[in-house]
Amino acid sequence: MPDWEDTAAPLEDRAKGYLDINCAHCHRPEGFASNSALFLDYWREVDETYGICKTPVAAGGGSGGLQFDIVPGYSDESITPFRMDSNEPDVRMP
Structure with missing residues (x-):
């Protein structure tokens, strides 16, 4: 697994x-x-279970009105x- 700051490594990795x-x-x-x-x-394959074009099960207001967990190329x-x-308590990740 590469260091996420290593610009020589592929962006996806x-x-x-x-x-x-x-x-x-x-x-x-688990x-x-x-x-x-x-x-x-x-090590998981990058597919819907990885969030690619996956609608959230229960994001509520944490979705920001957005439809998918991850839209490749469109953060x-x-x-x-x-x-x-986000820094909002009901939106941000822990």
């Missing part, structure tokens, strides 16, 4: 490394957020970065 280290402890099948069906462990249309960037 860097992003997956960041999400694994910061999110996958909850967002994995994790606290397993009911979200959003699994962000590094402004993706719930995941919206929640990561």
Whole structure:
């Protein structure tokens, strides 16, 4: 797994490394957020279970009115970065 700050590594690998280290402890099948069906462990195939064009199970106001967890190439249309960037208690990730 590459260092997410290593610009020589492929962007997808860097992003997956960041999400694994910061999110996958909850967002994995055995994790606290397993009911979200959003699994962000590094070795997982990048598909709908990884959040690609996946509608959230229960984001509520945390969705920011956005439709999908991750929209490739469009972070402004993706719930995941919206929640990561927020400081609002009901929106932000822990």
